[in-house]
Amino acid sequence: MAVNEAIKLRNNRLAQYYGMFTIGLIVFSLIMGVLELGAGMPKAWIGWTFLMLTMGLYAFIGIMSRTKILDEYYVAGRNVPAVFNGMATGADWMSAASFISMAGTLYALGYDGLAYIMGWTGGYVLLALLFAPYIRKFGQYTIPDFVGTRYGGRWPRLVAAICAIIVSLTYVTAQVVGVGIIMSRFIGVPYEWGVVIGLSGVLVCSFLGGMKAVTWTQVAQYIILIIAYVIPVTFLSLKLTGFPIPQLSYGQALANITRLESELKISAQAPARDGSGRIIQSGYVPAYNEGLSNAAAVSAINQINTYFGVNITPPPAKSIPDTSKPADVIQTDWRGTPWNFLALTFCLMVGTAGLPHILIRFYTVPSVRESRLSVGWALFFIFLLYFTAPAYAAFARWEILQNVVGKEISSLPEWTQNWSRLGLITQRDYTTLEGKPIDKLPSWAAPQVKSGALVITDANGNGKIDLAGATFSEKEVDGKKIGVFGELSGTVITKTSTDGILQFGELNIDPDTIVLATPEIAGLPYTVAALIAAGGMAAALSTADGLLVVISSAIAHDFYYRIVNPKASMNTRIWLGKTMLVVAAVIAALLALPRLALIAQMVAWAFSMAASSFFPVILLGIFWKRCNGPGAIAGMIGGLSVTLFYMYNNYIDPSFNVLGITHLAAGIFGMPVNFLLCYIVSKLTAAPSQEVQDLVDHLRSPELDDELMTSIAGGKQAAGAH
Amino acid sequence: MSDIERMSRQERINAYWKENNRLIAILLIIWFSVAYIPPLFVNQLNQISFFGFPLGYYFGSQLSLVVFVILIFYYAYAMNKLDAKYHLKDRDK
DSSP, X not given: OHHHHHHHHHHHHHHHHHHHHHHHHHHHHHHHHHHHHHHOOOHHHHHHHHHHHHHHXXXXXXXXXXXXOHHHHHHGGGOOOHHHHHHHHHHHHOOHIIIIIHHHHHHHHGGGGHHHHHHHHHHHHHIIIIIHHHHHHHOOSOHHHHHHHHHOSHHHHHHHHHHHHHHHHHHHHHHHHHHHHHHHHHTOOOHHHHHHHHHHHHHHHHHHHHHHHHHHHHHHHHXXXXXXXXXXXXXXXXXXXXXXXXXXXXXHHHHHHHHHHHHTTGGGSOOEEOTTSOEEOSXXXXXXXXXXXXXXXXXXXXXXXXXXXXXXXXXXOOEESOTTSOGGGOOOTTTTSSHHHHHHHHHHHHHHHTOHHHHGGXXXXXXXXXXXXXXXXXXXXXXXXXXXXXHHHHHHHHHXXXXXXXXXXXXXXXXXXXHHHTTSEEEOOGGGGTTOBTTSOOTTTHHHHHHTSSEEOOTTOSSBOOOTTOOEEEEEETTEEEEEETTEEETTOOSGXXXXXXXXXXXXXXXXXXXHHHHHHTTOOHHHHHHHHHHHHHHHHHHHHHHHHHHHHIIIIIIIIIIIOTTOOHHHHHHHHHHHHHHHHHHHHHHHTTOOHHHHHHHHHHHHHHHHTHHHHHHHXXXXXXXXXXXXXXXXXXXXXXXXXXXXXXXHOTTSOSTTOOGGGTHHHHHHHHHHHHHHHHHHSOOOOHHHHHHHHHHHSOSOOHHHHHHHHTHHHHHHHO | OHHHXXXXXXXXXXXXXXXXXXXXXXXXXXXXXXXXXXXXXXXXXXXXXXXXXXXXXXXIIIIHHHHHHHHHHHHHHHHHHHHHXXXXXXXXX
8 A cells, every 4th residue: 555655656746747847848938939039039049949958858867867776777667657658658669750751751642651650550559459468577678588588598589689689770870860960950060960969968868877767758758749749730720721720620731632633733744753762642632642663772772882982783763653654554453552551551560569669668667557558658649649740741732732833933932942942842943953053963953964864065164054045945856855945955854844833743842841841831930940850859869769778788688698698797787788878879870970861761671570570479479379489480580581582672673563562561471471480380399398388378467476487587687686 | 256266377367368369359350440441442431521531531540540549548448357357466566
């Protein structure tokens, strides 16, 4: 009874602290807004104040939660209440990509983009029903711990640890890139410095207090990121529809998008492509128009060649359907079918449930009961952001179709001009090349010159493109129509591409722009943009924190303590954990410096990889007693191989496909192979030992039976930790 | 009630596990139905207007998400009841 009251008291105190923090954040934002509008506080000051204050807060929480106790360092002392663990999981889960890029992806893909919304939420149902209670009951430190104990021997543990490190390292690198971009865009520091400042923020927190500090920082970061995400779109909704609940009012935006699309005859035009080469579908609400393309692979390889000075031959550019041909011959038998959408949704769901940095969050709650509830809270907090993202996308699409597309480029709204200057919006009308130096063409035009589709004749030899007074004309060379416009000529020069009016197909928007530009579209002060920057930082840093813990514990705990030196002292293990944290952070920073496009693509692959490696093995480990070590290893290797095979082939050449399924959903092929191999090999080899079967029984009962646990899982060290 | 009291610990765990699996199966069927059936008919569903949204789009962007949240909380609630029914107490650490 006394214990229960102490817990209640602690929970109330936590709720008070974070409640006060939330109010403080709102009041602080209002004060900054008043200072900006009333006293003309400079933008840079506002940006720095937001950044320094939030980073200072994370450092403060880190210092307050510093610890030398192993249980606190790895699993936050296993006393995080369900609601707070839910918030921490939300922040852990929602990365820079969720916060900044997801709305932009939805903007580009329309309905097809909802695969991400459903996939990244529906995965939590699997987590709640199939994993979380049993992971909590198992009650060790890491996911390789589970695999190693359940399947016996060091090989399963080693394979699992290596998988966890690879997945987490790519993921954390993407977060570091996100931090650098936010810092450089909002504060104006160079990208490299942004990376360093951001990482030191992560380290202060996780170095001192491990999982304990990470947890309590993540709760604060969740509050910052959700407020920062919801406020701008609320004002945008109010401005466009007169109703301040965007999640309910964007139906009106969808109706307007459909009307404008038919007015602008957008579906009749050749589809445009977004920054990564995907086709921007021609109808926003109608489903399944996305095609396949290897544009991403080509640009990723070109980028690697330029940066590292190597010479890898990129595959010939190819897209299916071939959008350079008229619409009636671009149909394929799978286009317009839901198969890719369903496969992608499924992979994202299953992959979500198999990601180590999310799974370990359920070691930190006090009981099995709390773990079940905690997944519910986690999804609720994630849901608040994910059901808002489509509103961002729809309002932006409406605004752009209404005020940008079909308008003269010289008279576009101011926000479009601002983001064009930063290179995040490109307008591929050739009149915009006027006065540009020939050797410094924008990134959309340079490859056209290389391929010969665009020819520049510098008639007056000034090194610049001169288009003053130019008119469009056409001539025929070798049976091909060649357009001529001033000093420009070539097959890409047409009447519409030189008319100075921005066609839908000529507009290219970086996915990050949608969230970042919303304050400007809604006419809000810079303070709101600074709040968004703080929110994006919170999203990136909280995810990076969680991932660094996974990497450092995979090395210090699973590899060193469990395999190399089981006699290591508590101090050595904590010390090594902290060292590995710094090492992992430095490696992530080094990987982030080239800003490779490949990194972002690898993060998207992580879901398919987790779906075809971890997911089946953990699932069978709990629900099928007969499953054994050889089966698990065969399943993981076989499943992952099939996935990687499909992924690689489709990525390089999109004509390698089954039912139009992209490399992003390759896990759909690897996962059944994993299940099947695991089943066959387990059946052909000996059943797991009685000890392991007892362990499975133990996992299935919610009673906490510590004696049985310690005899199976860890000997005296684990017992000492409790 | 008395039946359960007469069971051995192992029997209780087995019966508990069976009921747990049945519950999981039912919830997963609902999960599957809201996530994977509507996308098959999305263009037809879009003909129907739901609070000003095309229904097919609304399913993917909000309705299915709400169902996911409810499913998890319901599972937590139902399992607490099941724990009590089989006298399998989950002590806080």
